[in-house]
Amino acid sequence: MSVNLHSFTQYAPGSSRKILDNINLTVEDGAFIALVGPSGAGKTSLLRAIGGLSPVYEGQLLIDDLPIGHSDLPKRKTGFVFQNYALFRHMSVARNISFGLDVLPRKQRPDRAAITARVQDLLELIQLPHLADARPDQLSGGQRQRVALARALATEPKLLLLDEPFGALDPIVRRTIRRWLRELHDKLGLTTILVTHDHEEALDIADRLVVMQDGRIVQDADATTLNTSPQTPFVMQFLGETLEFAGKIQDGQFIPEDTDALPFPVSEKNGKTTVFIRPCDVQFISGKGAAHILSRSRNPNGLYHYAVQTTQRALDITTPMPTEISEGEQFGLDISHGKIFANLP
Template sequence: MSVRLDSLTQYAPGTSRKLLDDISLTVEDGAFIALVGPSGAGKTTLLRAIAGLGGRQEGALHVDGLPLAGRPMRDRRIGFVFQNYALFRHMTVARNIAFGLDVLPRRDRPDRASIAARVTELLDLIQLPTLGGAYPDQLSGGQRQRVALARALATRPGLLLLDEPFGALDPIVRRQIRRWLRDLHDQLGLTTILVTHDHEEALDVADRLVVMQDGRIVQDADAETLDAAPATPFVMEFLGEALAFPGRIAQGWFHPDDANVLPLSTTAADGPASALVRPHEVRLVEGRGTAAATPLKGRQHGLRRFHVALGQRDVEILAPAEQADAPGPVALDIARARIFRDGTRLAFG
């Protein structure tokens, strides 16, 4: 099931304040995308708009090439999983899963035997075949999450919308559930849209990340593109730790303001700019500066963390552990930095 939004703008109730501002987005049939961004970016508002639950809007929303507006809920084939699962505590697992089928209009509702067979099928699918008679309070967080997903899948949706579905789970269970979810997505051939504030979670399961800020889409790309060519400093900093070095471009070189950071070549036009680089992309170069590098106890991805005193500021970088024994002052090589001016990426150094 495909989704297309064209210049969608949504307003806060009774006001002219924009909650979503000129959103255009295409989600291909069978894709798995993640909406990411800080709190208040508009992720859940956009997800609810795609479900047809938004308020006053301008623009167009099409699902499978047809306008969503005016289409009865039962005909939309959209499953929605909320962060708090929204399971009915007084109902068994089986009844929770069957709920979406039980409330269909009589002419569309399967018979009891068909509903029971569908529940059994879904219990097997979520790997909880013996827990149909249990109640939500008797389940672990991960099991409740699976039941919520099964309930969303009961009516055979083509589009699955997930709003921070892993937020209440501990880290180990979160990793297990999201990998299981990705496998389930592939197995059923769904189109899935996930909302999360955790970029690592999004990178683990999604084909594409849609980065949002202040009700707008800042960048829509796969993980490799977002890392190599972030559109703005915000995108780069949201997706991981980054060090910023202000400076100036002149005659094909970016010259950092700090003399202990080496220049890097660029094709960008002359003028003020800023270079952003990941801590693990920085190299310590002996004999080229006066900075002092001190090894710290922390390690990350097999690299040693170093505290570097540049003079006017201190930074922490990640470098091979053997550099802890390197004598003498150092300079920083930031040749892998991305260069920005006025909030827009200019070049990859």
Template sequence: MSVHTENLIRRAPGNPDRLLLDHITVDIPDGAFVALVGPSGAGKTTLLRAIAGLDPFDSGKLVLDGRNTSELSARERNVGFVFQNYALFRHMTVAKNISFGLDVLPRSQRPSKSEIDRRVEELLDLIQLPDLGGTYPQRLSGGQRQRVALARALATNPRHLLLDEPFGALDPVVRRTVRQWLRSLHDRLGLTTILVTHDQEEALDVADRLVVMQDGRIVQDAGAETLEARPATPFVMEFLGETLSFPGTVTGGLFRPEQAHVAPFTLSGIADGPAKVLIRPHEVHLTPDSAGAAVQRAGSRYGLTRLLIDLEGQTVEVLAPAHGDNFSGGAKLHIAAGRLFRNDRLLETANTEQIAAE
């Protein structure tokens, strides 16, 4: 039920210089729920299909449950795969769609018809569609089709469940409901689940761990809290949510931002040189300053006030408490809670509570 890849390489067909998978090494233990996240073209689906045995790879090692997949066909990998478009058979009923993987097994491995029927009934109950076995897919809602696709993937009792952008066609409300149901299903059945998505909110909602991919490489592999507090690169932080960037220079233990009206702050353990601070809009702290930046209110979000701050050539949006200070006379920004980067790598600081300088 575990998945291990080591230096997995896949070259683009017809273009051997382009790596779709660039030395991918990852460990997914038994029972884990892991999300492969990243923008389009990052290599997420390529990796998922390699694990399933649907696509080849050029070099490296892929091990499922301790067995090298060079010895296993796709059928022998004990994997359930849910495609982005569900891939349900329109000419088959829901029940026949679910039983398809069992119906096509070799005769020596195929359960009896009564056993298959019983398995279909169990799965219809599991996906909370007990009375729709005789219905055809085109009569189902998007959320119901998604659950049927999951039931079909589970029919052969796989230990690995692989999902390729499974919620993309659903509206936001249905999507939230289905992914919560999927997480519950994962926990109940003790599956090892790998989800491919470009939606960071979706990944954070259901997965124990996120493997962030970019240009065929793994940029960072960690839990949500680590990714938020200690993103390995600016790309990781920017991919996972709205981000403000403040370039500047470290001199003698003081970070001085380039932008006007942004306060410097002290730190320790960082060599002098250029750097930049990345921070979430709600982490910026403002203080009234008659000589500071012009502030314009622009509505609200999540119970916070949206403020547009004019930094003399750059406008940034921050989120402040709804009943905060009056900034009609201007404001100064304090960014000491940010993450400090140099050459696109997170810098370690000796103090975790950075103190804004006067």
């Protein structure tokens, strides 16, 4: 099932403030995309609009190339999983899973035997057949998440919408569940849209990341493109630790304000600007400046951390490779692998 939004705009109730501003998005049939960005970026608002939970908007929303209005919600074949799971505490796991089938109109509802068989299949799929009679309060967080997913899948949706589904889980369970979810997506041939504020989670599971800021899409690309060619400083900063070096471009050279950062050739026009660079891309050049290492350590992931003092400021730099710079040795910072954004003064 494909999703297309064209010039899609939505306002806060009773206000002229835009929650979603001129959204253009294409989600191909079978794709797995993640909507990422900070709180208030519009991720959940966009997901709810696609799911038919926010029907008033400007622009166009197409499901499988057909305009879909709020009255056509049952035709969307959509499963929705919320952050808090929204399981019914008074119902068993099996009843929670069958709920979407139980409430279908009589003409669309399978008979009881078919519903029972469907629930059993889903219990096997989520690897919890032994917990059919348990109540949600008897389950772990990871188990409740699987039940919520099974309930969303009970009506055999083609489009699965997930709103921060891993937020309440501990890191180890999160990794297990998201791997399982990706396998499930591939196995069932779903189109999946995930909302998360965790860019590492999105990079691990999704085909594409749609980065949002202030109700707009600022970049829509795969992980490699986002890392190598971020279109704005916000995208680069959101996706990982970033150092900034203010300075000016003069006669084909970027000249940093920090005198321990080394000038390097650029093609941009003269004027003030800023270089953005990942700490791991900063190189230490012995004898080319007055920077020095205050302390060094190695973290549990095997990365090397250096507390560096330049003439103007202190920097934290983490790299995958150790430096040969010795204690007390002075050096300059090669920042030539950084990025200058043309639209940034």
